Amino acid sequence: MTTTDIPVAPAREGHGKPPKKRGGRRREGAAWVFLSPWVLGASVLTLLPMAVSLYLSFTDYDMFNAPRWVGLRNYVQMFTEDPRYWRSVGSTLTYVVIAVPLQLAVALAVALALKFMRRGKAFYRSAFYAPSLLGASMSIALVWRAIFNDGGTVDNLLGTGGWVNRPGWAMLAVALLTVWQFGAPMVIFLAGLQQIPGELYEAAAVDGAGRWRQFLSITLPMLSPVVFFNLVLQTIQAFQVFTPAFAVSGGKGGPADSTLFYTLYLYDRGFVASHMGYASAMAWVLLLVIGAVTAVMFRTSRSWVFYADEEGR
Amino acid sequence: MPGNRTKRSCTLLVTLALSALLTACGGSDDTSGGGGKVTLRYTWWGNPDRAARTDQAVALFKKKHPGIDVQTSFAGYDAYKQKLATQAAGGDAPDVMQLDYRMIDQYASGGVLLDLGKRSAELSTAEIDKGLLATGRLGGTQFAIPMARGTEAVVYDAKQWKATGVALPRASWTWDEWADSVREVARASGKPGSIDPGQSEDCFEVWLRGQGKSLYTKDGGLGFTADDLTRWWTFTDGLRREGAVSPAEQTTQIDGSVENTPLGRGKAVSDFNWDAPASGFQDLVGEGLTLAPMPVWRDGTPGQYFKPSMFIGAGATTSHPGEAAQLIDFMINDKDAAKILGATRGIPVNESIRTDVVPGLEGFDTTVAAYQSSVEGTLNAPPQAPPSGDSALQNTFTRDYDQVSFGRMSPREAAENYVTEAKAELR
Numbered sequence: 001m002t003t004t005d006i007p008v009a010p011a012r013e014g015h016g017k018p019p020k021k022r023g024g025r026r027r028e029g030a031a032w033v034f035l036s037p038w039v040l041g042a043s044v045l046t047l048l049p050m051a052v053s054l055y056l057s058f059t060d061y062d063m064f065n066a067p068r069w070v071g072l073r074n075y076v077q078m079f080t081e082d083p084r085y086w087r088s089v090g091s092t093l094t095y096v097v098i099a100v101p102l103q104l105a106v107a108l109a110v111a112l113a114l115k116f117m118r119r120g121k122a123f124y125r126s127a128f129y130a131p132s133l134l135g136a137s138m139s140i141a142l143v144w145r146a147i148f149n150d151g152g153t154v155d156n157l158l159g160t161g162g163w164v165n166r167p168g169w170a171m172l173a174v175a176l177l178t179v180w181q182f183g184a185p186m187v188i189f190l191a192g193l194q195q196i197p198g199e200l201y202e203a204a205a206v207d208g209a210g211r212w213r214q215f216l217s218i219t220l221p222m223l224s225p226v227v228f229f230n231l232v233l234q235t236i237q238a239f240q241v242f243t244p245a246f247a248v249s250g251g252k253g254g255p256a257d258s259t260l261f262y263t264l265y266l267y268d269r270g271f272v273a274s275h276m277g278y279a280s281a282m283a284w285v286l287l288l289v290i291g292a293v294t295a296v297m298f299r300t301s302r303s304w305v306f307y308a309d310e311e312g313r
Numbered sequence: 314m315p316g317n318r319t320k321r322s323c324t325l326l327v328t329l330a331l332s333a334l335l336t337a338c339g340g341s342d343d344t345s346g347g348g349g350k351v352t353l354r355y356t357w358w359g360n361p362d363r364a365a366r367t368d369q370a371v372a373l374f375k376k377k378h379p380g381i382d383v384q385t386s387f388a389g390y391d392a393y394k395q396k397l398a399t400q401a402a403g404g405d406a407p408d409v410m411q412l413d414y415r416m417i418d419q420y421a422s423g424g425v426l427l428d429l430g431k432r433s434a435e436l437s438t439a440e441i442d443k444g445l446l447a448t449g450r451l452g453g454t455q456f457a458i459p460m461a462r463g464t465e466a467v468v469y470d471a472k473q474w475k476a477t478g479v480a481l482p483r484a485s486w487t488w489d490e491w492a493d494s495v496r497e498v499a500r501a502s503g504k505p506g507s508i509d510p511g512q513s514e515d516c517f518e519v520w521l522r523g524q525g526k527s528l529y530t531k532d533g534g535l536g537f538t539a540d541d542l543t544r545w546w547t548f549t550d551g552l553r554r555e556g557a558v559s560p561a562e563q564t565t566q567i568d569g570s571v572e573n574t575p576l577g578r579g580k581a582v583s584d585f586n587w588d589a590p591a592s593g594f595q596d597l598v599g600e601g602l603t604l605a606p607m608p609v610w611r612d613g614t615p616g617q618y619f620k621p622s623m624f625i626g627a628g629a630t631t632s633h634p635g636e637a638a639q640l641i642d643f644m645i646n647d648k649d650a651a652k653i654l655g656a657t658r659g660i661p662v663n664e665s666i667r668t669d670v671v672p673g674l675e676g677f678d679t680t681v682a683a684y685q686s687s688v689e690g691t692l693n694a695p696p697q698a699p700p701s702g703d704s705a706l707q708n709t710f711t712r713d714y715d716q717v718s719f720g721r722m723s724p725r726e727a728a729e730n731y732v733t734e735a736k737a738e739l740r
Contacts (some may be wrong), residue, residue: 150563165561250568255561256712274419
């Protein structure tokens with residue numbers, strides 16, 4: 001980690017003299033002092049709870065009585081005896097598959113539009129970014145619920161009834177809330193677009209390539225590392241979606257379990273039904289699945305992500 | 314309690330580490346030494362009406378006990394239930410808390426509640442009906458004091474109901490007569506005559522008790538079969554299909570608050586609720602709000618019962634048990650407090666206060682009192698306190714019925730689903 005790099009660094013620059021041991025140690029000590037808040041925070045707020053949760057995942061724990069060791073029973077029950085568990089897996093996957101590509105497509109489209117915009121760029125950039133800043137908050141999700149509830153704005157305009165009260169539509173309402181929060185990936189796309197050298201487009205234009213051709217042959221390949229970054233980030237986030245579904249469905253993943261996302265079911269098992277052991281086991285499975293999905297994305301990325309400095313290798 | 318040590322060390326480790334970090338920000342509130350003010354946290358669930366009256370009563374308590382400060386907080390039932398469970402698990406239960414019948418077993422056996430029998434110096438229970446008082450006892454220890462009693466009711470808007478020309482709800486009407494009435498009301502008024510009772514475990518219990526059965530057996534197992542539940546859900550699902558009760562999109566929004574039920578939203582003419590909290594409908598429905606007895610079984614057996622409507626208890630870990638007991642005593646025995654509180658938590662169980670308070674009641678409270686005396690003596694004894702798994706099963710019940718009302722499962726499939734889950738939960 002970075003701590004070990006610090007005393008080594010001068011040696012690498014090769015000023016001739018090897019670094020004095022004492023000075024190095026003192027600097028190492030200073031590093032630890034400055035790191036201590038982080039180390040303390042990480043171990044107390046992250047590592048310790050994780051260790052406790054791993055332990056609890058092998059127990060039956062109702063928060064009132066002592067945890068009882070049950071070995072792998074929680075995991076076995078999850079995979080073989082719990083239809084709601086699989087329902088929650090199904091809704092989460094559906095959501096990831098709908099919301100992530102849609103959100104990235106919208107983010108890229110808006111970033112492109114902003115790139116070519118001459119006036120008011122700064123205004124639109126912040127205007128589009130604002131929902132992402134507000135997005136994590138409960139209040140926006142509640143407003144969303146009001147808009148899509150029966151008697152709400154959407155109902156009044158389209159006469160389609162309340163989306164959040166219908167099993168087939170509630171998922172769409174939650175996905176739209178995510179898509180609407182395209183600001184963060186958009187800003188990253190915009191930064192990526194600005195990195196693409198203008199000469200490439202000029203050269204392509206001279207060769208007679210149209211806008212669409214330019215987009216496919218220049219923009220997308222040059223942008224692929226950014227697309228990859230956004231894809232990984234948003235997918236990980238989507239797997240953990242909680243707040244919008246919690247607020248939109250009134251905390252129950254309803255109607256009829258249609259928005260019962262993984263984390264919502266986890267919350268339900270842990271804090272509503274008081275099965276903390278089971279909830280912990282679910283959390284660990286989620287961690288492993290997200291790890292696996294991310295690993296797969298990194299593997300496949302080699303075939304489609306193009307880094308400019310790889311040229312000629 | 315040998316097992317408690319492991320659990321404690323688990324949660325304590327985390328909370329201690331956390332508080333070590335946080336102590337710098339919040340000064341210690343350990344003021345038991347004297348001089349400083351004692352601060353009690355008092356939490357409860359309810360509606361804004363109850364909030365206003367509770368705050369008034371608490372203000373009076375603070376005036377009478379200048380050395381004690383009380384911080385109150387409240388939430389809707391669902392949210393309250395979750396928050397309290399989390400607090401209790403973290404060893405941070407409030408000093409004084411409102412409890413439901415369904416929570417007593419779990420909380421008392423988990424060591425969360427203070428033994429109030431030992432606080433007789435500050436807290437008198439002499440005026441409380443012995444039978445009701447016993448419902449707050451577990452293994453001979455008085456863990457909680459009932460505050461009031463309540464019973465279920467059909468809550469309806471009499472103005473709208475009368476306008477349809479259908480005969481008004483009456484005492485000892487059967488479930489079939491109820492169904493015919495709401496059907497006719499729906500036909501005449503163009504909106505559902507009732508909310509769909511299929512989602513309510515409480516309504517199911519009344520229907521079940523009418524047939525001499527019960528939700529739970531004496532040893533905490535399931536007291537009914539998938540066949541019973543199938544019949545109930547077939548009955549309610551049929552009414553929903555006819556449009557006699559609220560449609561699935563409305564029913565699914567019911568979450569324990571009056572604002573979100575079809576009656577509160579103006580989308581149905583009647584509702585089912587416990588009598589006292591029905592007062593919350595007043596602002597939404599208006600003057601026509603009235604109570605009628607729950608339907609009975611064909612042979613006239615009532616399923617409805619008087620239940621201790623809620624309890625008040627103290628946290629086992631409170632550093633001010635004496636003051637906590639004083640606050641509890643004030644809430645159940647003080648005459649001035651009783652005047653302020655009225656029947657917002659149900660008709661008081663303290664006998665002298667009840668005789669004192671009832672004639673002075675105003676507004677909807679008089680309706681509640683009249684309703685209770687109208688069914689007095691006609692009801693059967695309450696069931697024993699439900700086992701701890703019941704808290705989660707209440708939600709399961711509602712959720713499984715969602716599958717029925719949205720047409721995703723047949724009543725039979727959903728009922729079997731429920732029974733399977735219930736058996737696992739009640740292990």
